[in-house]
Amino acid sequence: MRRTLIENLWRGRLTEPAPRITPAEPADLAAALDRVARRRLGRSLAIRAFDAGSCNGCELELIALGNPFYDLERFGLKFVASPRHADVLMITGPMTRAMHAALRLTHEAMPAPKFVIAIGDCACTGGMFAASPACLGAASQVIPVDLHIPGCPPDPVAILQGLIGFASNLSGTLNRAPVPSV
Amino acid sequence: MTVAPPIWQQAAAALATGAAVFVALWAEPAGDAAVVHLATRPHGSGAISVLSLAAEDGHFPSIARHHPGAILMERALCDLHGLAADDTPDPRPWLDHRAAYDFKPALGPGIHQIPVGPVHAGIIEPGHFRFSVNGEAVVRLEVRLGYTHKAxxxxxxxxxxxxxxxxxxxxxxxxxxxxxxxxxxxxxxxxxxxxxxxxxxxxxxxxxxxxxxxxxxxxxxxxxxxxxxxxxxxxxxxxxxxxxxxxxxxxxxxxxxxxxxxxxxxxxxxxxxxxxxxxxxxxxxxxxxxxxxxxxxxxxxxxxxxxxxxxxxxxxxxxxxxxxxxxxxxxxxxxxxxxxxxxxxxxxxxxxxxxxxxxxxxxxxxxxxxxxxxxxxxxxxxxxxxxxxxxxxxxxxxxxxxxxxxxxxxxxxxxxxxxxxxxxxxxxxxxxxxxxxxxxxxxxxxxxxxxxxxxxxxxxxxxxxxx
CATH class of the missing domain: 1.10.645.10 (Cytochrome-c3 Hydrogenase, chain B)
Incomplete structure (x- = not known):
C-alpha cells in the first residue's frame, strides 16, 4: 500500500480546476430566495439524491462528481445519506407513480430552507418517458423545482456548473469565481 | 412457435429438470386476449427457442410453478397484462404497488425485521429490502422492486x-x-x-x-x-x-x-x-x-x-x-x-x-x-x-x-x-x-x-x- 500511496504522490493531482461559471447558467434560479436562507447556508449545500425512476445513467454521473477529477466536496457540496441533513433534494428520473409517496416523505423530512434540483432530461421534462402511464413526468409536475440541469445524462461538468452557480447565488456571490482547492 | 398447453407444460418440465436454461417470459397483447411467450435455450448454447401460448380467458399454466427462477418475470407480466398464472407459487403483485404488500415471514425467537428503502443512503436506484435478522445474521432477505417501473x-x-x-x-x-x-x-x-x-x-x-x-x-x-x-x-x-x-x-x-x-x-x-x-x-x-x-x-x-x-x-x-x-x-x-x-x-x-x-x-x-x-x-x-x-x-x-x-x-x-x-x-x-x-x-x-x-x-x- 505504501508504494501505491507514494506513486500517487509522485503522479500528482488528478483534480481539475473548477469549471467556469457564467451568471446566465443558473437562469431559472429563484431570484427571490429569501435572505435568511442565503445567510444560513452560505456556499455549502448538503444534497440528498433522489432517484424517481431513472435508468441509472444520471446516477452514474452523480457518482462521478465524487471522483478525483471533479472532487465535489471541495466546493462545499456533498451528498448526504439522510434527508434530515439535506438542503437540496436532487431528483433524477421521470417521477414514477411508485416513487411519488417516497418523494413526498423525503421532502417532508428535510428541514427548511430546502431546495429542489431536477437533474437530467427525465426529471426536467419527463424525457422519453413523458407519455408513460407509469410516470407522472417532470419533477415540477409534483414539486416546485428551483433549478433544472438537462442532459441525457448531463455530464459532470454541466452538473457542477449548475450546482456551483446555485450555491453562489444562494450566498449572493454569483459573480465571484469559485476558489479551487489548493 | 405457437403451441398448445401440453407442449408448454413439457417446456416447463425441461426447465424443472435443468435440461434447458430459462431465458425470458413475457406477454404480448393480442386483441382482447394476450399471448404469453417463453424463451429457453440449451445449456452452453445461444440457440434460443421461443414458445407462444394463447392465454385463454386471461389464464395460462404457470412456469414459475416448475421453475422458481421465472417467478419475478411471471408476476411482472401478470401485472402488466392482467393475466393469471394457474397454480403459481406466488400470486402477489410485483409492479403494481397500489395494495399493501405481504412480505414472506421468518419466524423464530429473537427474529426481527429491518425495512430498507426504497430511498437508500447513497446514490443508488430505488428498491425495498426486507431483512429478517437474528442478532447480526441475516435469516432471510426479500427484495421488492418495481419503483423504477416506466412501462x-x-x-x-x-x-x-x-x-x-x-x-x-x-x-x-x-x-x-x-x-x-x-x-x-x-x-x-x-x-x-x-x-x-x-x-x-x-x-x-x-x-x-x-x-x-x-x-x-x-x-x-x-x-x-x-x-x-x-x-x-x-x-x-x-x-x-x-x-x-x-x-x-x-x-x-x-x-x-x-x-x-x-x-x-x-x-x-x-x-x-x-x-x-x-x-x-x-x-x-x-x-x-x-x-x-x-x-x-x-x-x-x-x-x-x-x-x-x-x-x-x-x-x-x-x-x-x-x-x-x-x-x-x-x-x-x-x-x-x-x-x-x-x-x-x-x-x-x-x-x-x-x-x-x-x-x-x-x-x-x-x-x-x-x-x-x-x-x-x-x-x-x-x-x-x-x-x-x-x-x-x-x-x-x-x-x-x-x-x-x-x-x-x-x-x-x-x-x-x-x-x-x-x-x-x-x-x-x-x-x-x-x-x-x-x-x-x-x-x-x-x-x-x-x-x-x-x-x-x-x-x-x-x-x-x-x-
Missing amino acids: TLGLMRGQTIEHAARLAGRISGDSTVAYAFAFARAAEQALGIAAPPRAAALRGVMAELERLANHFGDIGAICNDGGFPLMHALTAGLRERVLRLSAACFGHRLMMDIIIPGGVARDLSADNAALLRAGLPDLLAQWRRLFELYEKTASLQDRVTTTGRLDPAIARRLGCGGYVGRASGQDFDARRDAPYPPYDTARFVVPGRTGGDVDARLRIRMAELDQSAALIDNLLAALPHGALQTALPTPAGSTTGHALIEGFRGDIFAHVRLHDGVVVDAMLRDPSWFFWPALETAIAGNIVADFPLCNKSFNPSYSGCDL
Missing part, C-alpha cells in the same frame, strides 16, 4: 424501430451500449439485414469500453463497501478516463444512441482509434498495481473472501450469467457461446471460478479487464473500412428477431416483432432478473453489515428489471 416495453409498441432503439438504450443506463446492441441485432434479424463489418467492429469496441468503465467503477465501489476507499478513489479515476476516451471517440461518455439498428451513428476517426490504442495500455498498467494492492491488503481480503457465497448449483438453476454465474462455476459467455459479430472472429479467454464469493466475482471482473482491453486493441488493429449503416427495409407483414448480447453484467436477451416496419412487441431481459434471487440466497447467514458489499458484488440493475 418501457409498452412505450415501444406502435413506435418506429429508431424510437424503440432509443428507449432500449435507456432500460439500464450503465448498459446502454449493450442494450442498443441487443435491440439492433434483434431488429436486424427481423428485417433480414446485417450491419456492415466496420459497424460491427465499432460496436464491439464500444461494448468493451462499456465493460471496462463499469468494471473499474464497480471494483472500486465493492472495495469501498469493504472499508477500503483508497481503491475506490483510484479506480474511479480509471473509470473517468475510460469515459473521457469514450466521449472523445464517440461523442458521448456513456455512448448512448451510437449503436442504431442497421449499424452505428458515428464513425471512429483514425486519430481517435490511435488515441484509444495508446490510452488503454496505460490504464491497464495502473490497474495492475492496484490488483497487487488488492491481493496484499489483508483487511480487505478478510471482508471479501467467503462472503456472500452463491452456490454453483443455485447459479445453474437460476441461469445466472455474467460475472455472477462465471464466479459460481457457470461457463457461459454469449460472446463465445452464441457468437455474433465482431466476436465470432475474435480470440479471448472467458475466465471462470467456482468460489462464488465476493472475491470470486471481483476476480472474474478483474480478469475481464485485460481481455476487454486486448479485444479493443485487436478490433482497432484490423478495423475494416466501408459503410457504417445498412438501410432498413420495410418488409410487409409480421417478422420477428431475437439476440443474445453479452453486456458487462451478463447476457441480455432481446426479442422484437415488427409489423410493416412498426414495433408491435418487444422484450429486453436484463441479467439482473436472475441476480436478485441469487443475491437473496447468497446473503443468508451473512451479517447485515456485509449486505452493501454483497449487493455491490452482484450489482443488479433495478431499472433493468422494472420494465
Whole structure:
C-alpha cells in the first residue's frame, strides 16, 4: 500500500480546476430566495439524491462528481445519506407513480430552507418517458423545482456548473469565481 | 412457435429438470386476449427457442410453478397484462404497488425485521429490502422492486424501430451500449439485414469500453463497501478516463444512441482509434498495481473472501450469467457461446471460478479487464473500412428477431416483432432478473453489515428489471 500511496504522490493531482461559471447558467434560479436562507447556508449545500425512476445513467454521473477529477466536496457540496441533513433534494428520473409517496416523505423530512434540483432530461421534462402511464413526468409536475440541469445524462461538468452557480447565488456571490482547492 | 398447453407444460418440465436454461417470459397483447411467450435455450448454447401460448380467458399454466427462477418475470407480466398464472407459487403483485404488500415471514425467537428503502443512503436506484435478522445474521432477505417501473416495453409498441432503439438504450443506463446492441441485432434479424463489418467492429469496441468503465467503477465501489476507499478513489479515476476516451471517440461518455439498428451513428476517426490504442495500455498498467494492492491488503481480503457465497448449483438453476454465474462455476459467455459479430472472429479467454464469493466475482471482473482491453486493441488493429449503416427495409407483414448480447453484467436477451416496419412487441431481459434471487440466497447467514458489499458484488440493475 505504501508504494501505491507514494506513486500517487509522485503522479500528482488528478483534480481539475473548477469549471467556469457564467451568471446566465443558473437562469431559472429563484431570484427571490429569501435572505435568511442565503445567510444560513452560505456556499455549502448538503444534497440528498433522489432517484424517481431513472435508468441509472444520471446516477452514474452523480457518482462521478465524487471522483478525483471533479472532487465535489471541495466546493462545499456533498451528498448526504439522510434527508434530515439535506438542503437540496436532487431528483433524477421521470417521477414514477411508485416513487411519488417516497418523494413526498423525503421532502417532508428535510428541514427548511430546502431546495429542489431536477437533474437530467427525465426529471426536467419527463424525457422519453413523458407519455408513460407509469410516470407522472417532470419533477415540477409534483414539486416546485428551483433549478433544472438537462442532459441525457448531463455530464459532470454541466452538473457542477449548475450546482456551483446555485450555491453562489444562494450566498449572493454569483459573480465571484469559485476558489479551487489548493 | 405457437403451441398448445401440453407442449408448454413439457417446456416447463425441461426447465424443472435443468435440461434447458430459462431465458425470458413475457406477454404480448393480442386483441382482447394476450399471448404469453417463453424463451429457453440449451445449456452452453445461444440457440434460443421461443414458445407462444394463447392465454385463454386471461389464464395460462404457470412456469414459475416448475421453475422458481421465472417467478419475478411471471408476476411482472401478470401485472402488466392482467393475466393469471394457474397454480403459481406466488400470486402477489410485483409492479403494481397500489395494495399493501405481504412480505414472506421468518419466524423464530429473537427474529426481527429491518425495512430498507426504497430511498437508500447513497446514490443508488430505488428498491425495498426486507431483512429478517437474528442478532447480526441475516435469516432471510426479500427484495421488492418495481419503483423504477416506466412501462418501457409498452412505450415501444406502435413506435418506429429508431424510437424503440432509443428507449432500449435507456432500460439500464450503465448498459446502454449493450442494450442498443441487443435491440439492433434483434431488429436486424427481423428485417433480414446485417450491419456492415466496420459497424460491427465499432460496436464491439464500444461494448468493451462499456465493460471496462463499469468494471473499474464497480471494483472500486465493492472495495469501498469493504472499508477500503483508497481503491475506490483510484479506480474511479480509471473509470473517468475510460469515459473521457469514450466521449472523445464517440461523442458521448456513456455512448448512448451510437449503436442504431442497421449499424452505428458515428464513425471512429483514425486519430481517435490511435488515441484509444495508446490510452488503454496505460490504464491497464495502473490497474495492475492496484490488483497487487488488492491481493496484499489483508483487511480487505478478510471482508471479501467467503462472503456472500452463491452456490454453483443455485447459479445453474437460476441461469445466472455474467460475472455472477462465471464466479459460481457457470461457463457461459454469449460472446463465445452464441457468437455474433465482431466476436465470432475474435480470440479471448472467458475466465471462470467456482468460489462464488465476493472475491470470486471481483476476480472474474478483474480478469475481464485485460481481455476487454486486448479485444479493443485487436478490433482497432484490423478495423475494416466501408459503410457504417445498412438501410432498413420495410418488409410487409409480421417478422420477428431475437439476440443474445453479452453486456458487462451478463447476457441480455432481446426479442422484437415488427409489423410493416412498426414495433408491435418487444422484450429486453436484463441479467439482473436472475441476480436478485441469487443475491437473496447468497446473503443468508451473512451479517447485515456485509449486505452493501454483497449487493455491490452482484450489482443488479433495478431499472433493468422494472420494465
